[in-house]
Amino acid sequence: MRNIEDCTIGITGLGLMGGAIAKALRTQCGVTQERLLACDKDSETLNAAFKTELIGRGYDTGGAGEMLALCDIVFLCLNPSSILRFLDQWKDSFKNGCLITDIAGTKESIAAAAEKFCAYRKNAASSSVSASTFMDGGIDFIPGHPMAGAEKGGFKNSDLCNFNLKNYILTPISCNKPENMELLQKLIRKMGFSRVTEVTPQEHDRKIAFTSQLCHVIAAALIDCENDMEITRFGGGSFEDLTRIAMLNAPMWTELFTENRAALLARIDQFEKSLDDLKTLISGDNTEALEKRLTLVRDRRTAMSNK
Amino acid sequence: MRNIEDCTIGITGLGLMGGAIAKALRTQCGVTQERLLACDKDSETLNAAFKTELIGRGYDTGGAGEMLALCDIVFLCLNPSSILRFLDQWKDSFKNGCLITDIAGTKESIAAAAEKFCAYRKNAASSSVSASTFMDGGIDFIPGHPMAGAEKGGFKNSDLCNFNLKNYILTPISCNKPENMELLQKLIRKMGFSRVTEVTPQEHDRKIAFTSQLCHVIAAALIDCENDMEITRFGGGSFEDLTRIAMLNAPMWTELFTENRAALLARIDQFEKSLDDLKTLISGDNTEALEKRLTLVRDRRTAMSNK
Numbered sequence: 164m165r166n167i168e169d170c171t172i173g174i175t176g177l178g179l180m181g182g183a184i185a186k187a188l189r190t191q192c193g194v195t196q197e198r199l200l201a202c203d204k205d206s207e208t209l210n211a212a213f214k215t216e217l218i219g220r221g222y223d224t225g226g227a228g229e230m231l232a233l234c235d236i237v238f239l240c241l242n243p244s245s246i247l248r249f250l251d252q253w254k255d256s257f258k259n260g261c262l263i264t265d266i267a268g269t270k271e272s273i274a275a276a277a278e279k280f281c282a283y284r285k286n287a288a289s290s291s292v293s294a295s296t297f298m299d300g301g302i303d304f305i306p307g308h309p310m311a312g313a314e315k316g317g318f319k320n321s322d323l324c325n326f327n328l329k330n331y332i333l334t335p336i337s338c339n340k341p342e343n344m345e346l347l348q349k350l351i352r353k354m355g356f357s358r359v360t361e362v363t364p365q366e367h368d369r370k371i372a373f374t375s376q377l378c379h380v381i382a383a384a385l386i387d388c389e390n391d392m393e394i395t396r397f398g399g400g401s402f403e404d405l406t407r408i409a410m411l412n413a414p415m416w417t418e419l420f421t422e423n424r425a426a427l428l429a430r431i432d433q434f435e436k437s438l439d440d441l442k443t444l445i446s447g448d449n450t451e452a453l454e455k456r457l458t459l460v461r462d463r464r465t466a467m468s469n470k
Numbered sequence: 471m472r473n474i475e476d477c478t479i480g481i482t483g484l485g486l487m488g489g490a491i492a493k494a495l496r497t498q499c500g501v502t503q504e505r506l507l508a509c510d511k512d513s514e515t516l517n518a519a520f521k522t523e524l525i526g527r528g529y530d531t532g533g534a535g536e537m538l539a540l541c542d543i544v545f546l547c548l549n550p551s552s553i554l555r556f557l558d559q560w561k562d563s564f565k566n567g568c569l570i571t572d573i574a575g576t577k578e579s580i581a582a583a584a585e586k587f588c589a590y591r592k593n594a595a596s597s598s599v600s601a602s603t604f605m606d607g608g609i610d611f612i613p614g615h616p617m618a619g620a621e622k623g624g625f626k627n628s629d630l631c632n633f634n635l636k637n638y639i640l641t642p643i644s645c646n647k648p649e650n651m652e653l654l655q656k657l658i659r660k661m662g663f664s665r666v667t668e669v670t671p672q673e674h675d676r677k678i679a680f681t682s683q684l685c686h687v688i689a690a691a692l693i694d695c696e697n698d699m700e701i702t703r704f705g706g707g708s709f710e711d712l713t714r715i716a717m718l719n720a721p722m723w724t725e726l727f728t729e730n731r732a733a734l735l736a737r738i739d740q741f742e743k744s745l746d747d748l749k750t751l752i753s754g755d756n757t758e759a760l761e762k763r764l765t766l767v768r769d770r771r772t773a774m775s776n777k
Contacts, residue, residue: 330706370703371704374705374709375704383744385741391677392770397682398617398681401681401685404685406771408711409768413764413767414761420760428752430695433695433696437690437695445687446731457720457723457724461720464716464717
């Protein structure tokens, strides 16, 4: 296994999560400023990151190839569709033997693209005349999803992401090497994440449709149906907790919702069914049945907390 | 206006909120142990409160009358239906001139009972032979709702209630005296609440149906439709935030839901309409319209935060 200290690490997309990962790598994982590079469309962000000694060098979008040629590990911190485009555009620029991971909130399309990309690079390496390139064994790409966002976006808000004791999901693909999986897991835990779960991309997308996307749709619907701008006078915590995430990054969530459409719609239907059941109980006179259902909910949620 | 320091204060129901109010009165409002009394059905709670020097004396349910005879201010910290029963049972035991308030999460029935109760005591005082009793001017009752609960109940969890910078709703009735309103507001602010709003009981119940009850129904429905007990592995904050309140006190919330049934059902319908609109947008191909709607939601929620 490679030593993290010997690796040059590149971040593509120094936004909320890219920025937070960069900071965690520098402060928690022993990555030096020189060995941390970043690529972003916004030159002001890159300048700020360099001036605060976060990164050794910033590259604009056109300079991504130059950065990738130096990187042993690459974090793709872009929206799902941008990741797919980036991979396609720079497919020949990644350094042989490098380990790629990403942070996208949907994984099926990313994992499929990762499989395809690794196969492409493996073929390119084996057809190459250079024996050393072949020995490097191409590229590895382990799709991932750090479960630690924040309702405000951009590099300037990246301190709002707290990785401590949070979840991280990995959706390995067929070609992933055990030593790379070990290296990435080590890095993730050093960043502060405590629970790393490996599942298939399909399983990830089904679960996330519930824990993340459905919750965002519900928060949005709650705000959508209320037009009293002083409603927070009547808040006691529940309203604030349920609608904080309604301050969402609209373009990103539009993409996540449509990307995972089928799973999300199925989850909305299940939720609506439960909501209708509760509505029926509330409208009826059988308070005993309502109390029983609420007790089951309470017990289930409490049991979930202990896992 | 009376000085808070000269008042003997009684708490009926030393549960989560009664306990939290008792602690705030002692630590924030200069109320001495001797002047703070409590009545509860659980003798262990009363003993614990006395031993920790929180209250001067505890009274079991049968001893409520003895306590009430001493109290200048009474906080009724019971479920709505228990408040109505308590008022009826002890209607002649409250000290003349005393100020009553309550903490119930629905206010229409409480306010109606308060009006009736104050009228009853006013009549009783004016028909009394004692001139001094008449001079006391009967009883005052200002219905209230501290918006600062917690998902775990009982006195032992009362430290979980944090009143700092929270909302407090008052729903005054026709007979409330300005000096009593001033005294109660002073007490509320000393306890830590920063925003005190006066509205009609009807307005309170309509708003709370949205900010509190609908949010609890949604949290319950979310848990109701998920049976993976390890789902928190896939949580990134949204799921946890939206379902924390699913760990609800089932008997109390059954009462609050049914007590405020009409307003709550109307709010569920509105929410379902918005959810259906979003579902339609997600299932369709017009991502631009979806993004536009989410942007409106984001902007509205952000504007609400600034109020």
